[in-house]
Amino acid sequence: MLDPISRVRRFNRAVTSEVGALDTSFLGRGRPLGAARVLNAIGLGRGDVAELRDYLGLDSGLMSRLLRGLEDEGLIHTLPHPDDARRRIAKLTRSGRQEFSAYEAISNSQAELILARHHKPEALLAAMDMVASAFGRSRIRIEEMDPKGEEARYCLGEYYGELSRRFKGGFEVSLSRDPDATDMMAPRGAFFVAMSDGLPLGCVGLKGSGGELAEIKRLWVAPSARGLGVGRRLMDSAENAARNLSVKILRLDTNSALPEARQLYRSTGWTEIERFNDDPYPDLFFEKSVLPDSRPSY
Amino acid sequence: MLDPISRVRRFNRAVTSEVGALDTSFLGRGRPLGAARVLNAIGLGRGDVAELRDYLGLDSGLMSRLLRGLEDEGLIHTLPHPDDARRRIAKLTRSGRQEFSAYEAISNSQAELILARHHKPEALLAAMDMVASAFGRSRIRIEEMDPKGEEARYCLGEYYGELSRRFKGGFEVSLSRDPDATDMMAPRGAFFVAMSDGLPLGCVGLKGSGGELAEIKRLWVAPSARGLGVGRRLMDSAENAARNLSVKILRLDTNSALPEARQLYRSTGWTEIERFNDDPYPDLFFEKSVLPDSRPSY
DNA sequence: CATATTATCTGACTTTAGTCAGATAATATG
DNA sequence: CATATTATCTGACTAAAGTCAGATAATATG
Numbered sequence: 001m002l003d004p005i006s007r008v009r010r011f012n013r014a015v016t017s018e019v020g021a022l023d024t025s026f027l028g029r030g031r032p033l034g035a036a037r038v039l040n041a042i043g044l045g046r047g048d049v050a051e052l053r054d055y056l057g058l059d060s061g062l063m064s065r066l067l068r069g070l071e072d073e074g075l076i077h078t079l080p081h082p083d084d085a086r087r088r089i090a091k092l093t094r095s096g097r098q099e100f101s102a103y104e105a106i107s108n109s110q111a112e113l114i115l116a117r118h119h120k121p122e123a124l125l126a127a128m129d130m131v132a133s134a135f136g137r138s139r140i141r142i143e144e145m146d147p148k149g150e151e152a153r154y155c156l157g158e159y160y161g162e163l164s165r166r167f168k169g170g171f172e173v174s175l176s177r178d179p180d181a182t183d184m185m186a187p188r189g190a191f192f193v194a195m196s197d198g199l200p201l202g203c204v205g206l207k208g209s210g211g212e213l214a215e216i217k218r219l220w221v222a223p224s225a226r227g228l229g230v231g232r233r234l235m236d237s238a239e240n241a242a243r244n245l246s247v248k249i250l251r252l253d254t255n256s257a258l259p260e261a262r263q264l265y266r267s268t269g270w271t272e273i274e275r276f277n278d279d280p281y282p283d284l285f286f287e288k289s290v291l292p293d294s295r296p297s298y
Numbered sequence: 299m300l301d302p303i304s305r306v307r308r309f310n311r312a313v314t315s316e317v318g319a320l321d322t323s324f325l326g327r328g329r330p331l332g333a334a335r336v337l338n339a340i341g342l343g344r345g346d347v348a349e350l351r352d353y354l355g356l357d358s359g360l361m362s363r364l365l366r367g368l369e370d371e372g373l374i375h376t377l378p379h380p381d382d383a384r385r386r387i388a389k390l391t392r393s394g395r396q397e398f399s400a401y402e403a404i405s406n407s408q409a410e411l412i413l414a415r416h417h418k419p420e421a422l423l424a425a426m427d428m429v430a431s432a433f434g435r436s437r438i439r440i441e442e443m444d445p446k447g448e449e450a451r452y453c454l455g456e457y458y459g460e461l462s463r464r465f466k467g468g469f470e471v472s473l474s475r476d477p478d479a480t481d482m483m484a485p486r487g488a489f490f491v492a493m494s495d496g497l498p499l500g501c502v503g504l505k506g507s508g509g510e511l512a513e514i515k516r517l518w519v520a521p522s523a524r525g526l527g528v529g530r531r532l533m534d535s536a537e538n539a540a541r542n543l544s545v546k547i548l549r550l551d552t553n554s555a556l557p558e559a560r561q562l563y564r565s566t567g568w569t570e571i572e573r574f575n576d577d578p579y580p581d582l583f584f585e586k587s588v589l590p591d592s593r594p595s596y
Numbered sequence: 597c598a599t600a601t602t603a604t605c606t607g608a609c610t611t612t613a614g615t616c617a618g619a620t621a622a623t624a625t626g
Numbered sequence: 627c628a629t630a631t632t633a634t635c636t637g638a639c640t641a642a643a644g645t646c647a648g649a650t651a652a653t654a655t656g
Contacts, residue, residue, distance in 0.1 A: 002497050004423055008409035010495045011426035012320060014433040015313050022310065032642055050603065062644060064605050086603045086652045111306035117435060119525035124432050125302055127425035127522075128309035134422050135312040137415055197308045199300050224425075227417035330612055348633065360614060362635050384622045384633045 011131075022110050029102060034058075036103060038066045039092075042076060043100035047089045049078070075099050129224035133196055137228050140196045142237045147184045147191035147205060155193060155203035159220035166257050167281065177279045179207040179217050189214065190241040194221070194230045201225040204234040206241050214242050216252040219261060231264050242290050249289055253282030309429075320408050327400060332356075334401060336364045337390075340374060341398035345387045347376070373397050427522035431494055435526050438494045440535045445482045445489035445503060453491060453501035457518035464555050465579065475577045477505040477515050487512060488539040492519070492528045499523040502532040504539050512540050514550040517559060529562050540588050547587055551580030 002010070026036045037056055046052050053063045067090060070076045075096035081087035092100055115121045133140070145152055163171035184191045189208035194201045202221035208214040216238055221231045242250055253276070254261050262284060270286040300308070324334045335354055344350050351361045365388060368374045373394035379385035390398055413419045431438070443450055461469035482489045487506035492499045500519035506512040514536055519529045540548055551574070552559050560582060568584040 004413055004419060005406050005409045006496065007423050007427060007430075008412055009405055010434075010497060011430045012317065012405075012409070013495065014430035016317050018433050019310070019314050019317050034643065053603095059644060059646090060604065061606075061646080068605090080652095081603095084603085084653070088604070107307055107310075108303050111303045111310070114306055114432070115302055117526075118432055119527070121302060121525075123525065124428060125305050127428040129305060130422060130425040131429060132305075132309045132312035134412070134416055135316050136308075197311065198304065199308060227419075227421065228415075229417070332613070351633095357614060357616090358634065359616080359636075366635090378622095379633095382623070382633085386634070 018114070022107070025106050025110060026103065028106070029099070034062070035066050035069055038063070039070055039075060039096065039100060040103055042090050043092055043097070043103070047091055048081070049088045049090060052090070070096070126224060129199065129222070132199075133201060133222075133225040133228060136196050140194055140201060140225070140228070140230060140233075142192050142194050142233050144190055144237075144241070145193045147181045151193045151195070151200040152191055152203060155200050155220055156218060158222065159203070159218055162220070163255075163281075167255065168257070171281065176281055177277060179205060179215075183207045183209070184217070187245070189245070190238065192234055192237045192241075194225070194234055196225070202230045202234055204238045206238045206245075206247075208242075208245055208247060212246070212248040214245070214247040214250055216250055219252075226260070231260075232268065235264070235268060239288075239290060243292070247290050249287060251276060251285070251287050253277065253279060254284045254286070255282055256284055316412070320405070323404050323408060324401065326404070327397070332360070333364050333367055336361075337368055337373060337394065337398060338401055340368075340388050341390055341395070341401070345389055346379070347386045347388060350388070368394070424522060427497065427520070430497075431499060431520075431523040431526060434494055438492055438499060438523070438526070438528060438531075440490050440492050440531050442488055442535075442539070443491045445479045449491045449493070449498040450489055450501060453498050453518055454516060456520065457501070457516055460518070461553075461579070465553065466555070469579065474579050475575060477503060477513075481505045481507070482515070485543070487543070488536065490532055490535045490539075492523070492532055494523070500528045500532055502536045504536045504543075504545075506540075506543055506545060510544070510546040512543070512545040512548055514548055517550075524558070529558075530566065533562070533566060537586075537588060541590070545588050547585060549574060549583070549585050551575065551577060552582045552584070553580050554582055 023033060026033060029036065031039075038052065041052055041055060046055055049063065049067065052058075053060060056063075058066070067076065067078060070090075071078065074093060076090050077093055078088045078090045081089055115124070118124045147156075160171060160173055183189050184205040184207050188210055189206040191203065191205045193203045200222075202219075202225060204219045205217040206214055207217050216235070219231065219234060221234070239250065251273075252265070252270075254265070256262065265286050268288075270288045273285050273287045275282075275285050321331060324331060327334065329337075336350065339350055339353060344353055347361065347365065350356075351358060354361075356364070365374065365376060368388075369376065372391060374388050375391055376386045376388045379387055413422070416422045445454075458469060458471055481487050482503040482505050486508055487504040489501065489503045491501045498520075500517075500523060502517045503515040504512055505515045514533070517529065517532060519532070537548065549571075550563070550568070552563070554560065563584045566586075568586045571583050571585045573580075573583050
């Protein structure tokens with residue numbers, strides 16, 4: 001019906017008025033938008049003035065004046081940067097924290113309102129996650145994390161859930177060769193999570209043995225983040241980690257019910273090999289040699 | 299992982315910077331945002347000055363000055379409203395149309411850019427449709443349309459596609475009792491489409507016979523618009539149309555593979571009845587009497 | 597260590613947006 | 627038909643945002 005570009009523009013129109021509504025609700029606290037934005041950015045942890053300026057796209061003169069205004073109101077205080085006395089750090093005072101949480105409350109109730117308008121908000125939230133991931137693509141970071149940490153456990157839970165939906169006979173972790181967490185941590189291996197603005201979007205584990213052979217395990221990307229290259233970036237991180245651990249050969253197993261994964265491995269230099277374990281779930285096995293080169297080997 | 303409110307706020311953050319980017323790219327044509335917005339609104343067909351002011355939320359003085367500025371640039375000309383000489387109508391001149399299409403080109407390339415960043419844009423577009431429908435809920439209009447028109451054909455195509463996915467044995471229109479289009483048009487019946495900003499989001503047909511009995515057919519709501527009450531509004535429109543045609547009894551058939559529909563009928567005063575036709579697809583049959591009252595009868 | 601660069605600040609601006617109190621002319625209403 | 631209401635316009639404002647050219651002090655660099 002509508003062509004893709006018109007659909008994107010329809011989305012832009014719908015969203016613009018919503019964003020405007022949030023802006024005007026911020027005006028309710030008797031402070032111009034510019035000052036409110038600076039206060040909120042400081043509250044969210046952006047204390048470094050240069051970083052603030054860059055994030056909000058403001059002129060240095062304007063930034064300086066806005067900070068002075070907030071200081072006069074007693075909401076922030078600034079101090080020199082410990083490593084470089086030219087730079088300044090802005091921090092919220094006690095009443096600044098109060099004011100910041102008032103803005104947080106406005107944002108939260110605005111968000112609640114959006115959800116309350118929907119009968120079944122879960123689908124809307126999934127759609128919002130997808131849009132946010134696509135728009136914030138450049139802000140997706142691959143971070144090495146504890147495979148027992150909160151983010152990792154969330155990703156693994158989603159991963160197992162997806163396998164049990166997609167495998168014909170379901171999936172039961174206890175029947176699979178579940179890797180020991182210590183094998184996926186330094187110094188034997190590593191575990192990576194793709195994070196976007198606090199939301200974990202994917203993971204991968206490098207299960208090492210201390211020797212020259214290691215395995216890639218638990219590669220998962222959230223449905224809302226597929227098509228953004230997150231899987232490839234996770235795999236690159238795992239391969240780099242393997243290189244640093246002097247691993248020479250990487251192996252992995254997967255299932256033909258996951259065609260996207262197979263496609264990814266094929267396009268990034270992996271070779272299909274014979275079965276190398278007796279795990280009941282996988283039916284495809286791949287191998288790749290880790291080159292000393294730092295560029296991706298595909 | 300993240301609670302719903304944080305997810306909405308993550309979405310807001312992601313989208314705000316994108317919207318801001320579109321705004322600043324509009325500045326590239328050497329005209330302040332306010333004037334650009336007015337020009338675009340006129341280009342999109344909002345010629346009536348009062349309507350413009352309402353749509354853009356501007357003070358009458360400001361509006362007047364912006365129009366004067368565009369007039370001085372030779373982009374628009376204004377003329378009195380034919381029915382009311384106090385009102386004014388703004389129209390684009392030839393060079394105004396050129397300038398408008400330059401803005402259109404900027405919007406289009408911005409939209410293309412968003413899509414180009416995604417490997418498989420179809421899922422992203424579906425997510426954007428869902429968000430746009432939810433945000434623009436109050437702008438969804440139920441319109442009576444020709445069941446053979448473009449919008450109706452689009453909806454029916456989606457409807458048949460969905461049935462063939464959801465029915466175990468598939469769905470073949472030719473095997474079903476496909477209603478004649480003239481039965482779903484005045485004076486025998488009616489056909490309604492839910493429109494949101496140019497995108498059809500759902501449909502329903504009232505198939506009349508000229509007598510006191512009529513049937514509800516082809517109720518469909520786009521997946522991106524479910525949970526917004528569109529189905530209920532479509533059904534209300536069909537019932538009102540039935541009332542105006544002096545229909546006394548409404549019937550419909552459906553299938554238990556469509557639990558949302560069944561739930562809707564149950565909650566809006568329909569009673570389950572015996573099979574009343576030999577169509578191979580339906581396995582549930584409902585009836586409702588049309589009350590002379592104009593309020594919904596549930 | 598002289599010089600260049602950098603981060604921030606200050607003062608003196610301009611532009612944009614928005615407000616408010618009338619003025620004017622057309623239309624609606626009793 | 628007198629009076630009220632309405633849509634637009636004008637003039638005189640204010641507030642907010644943004645720009646630009648130095649000034650100052652700290653740090654980096656040859």
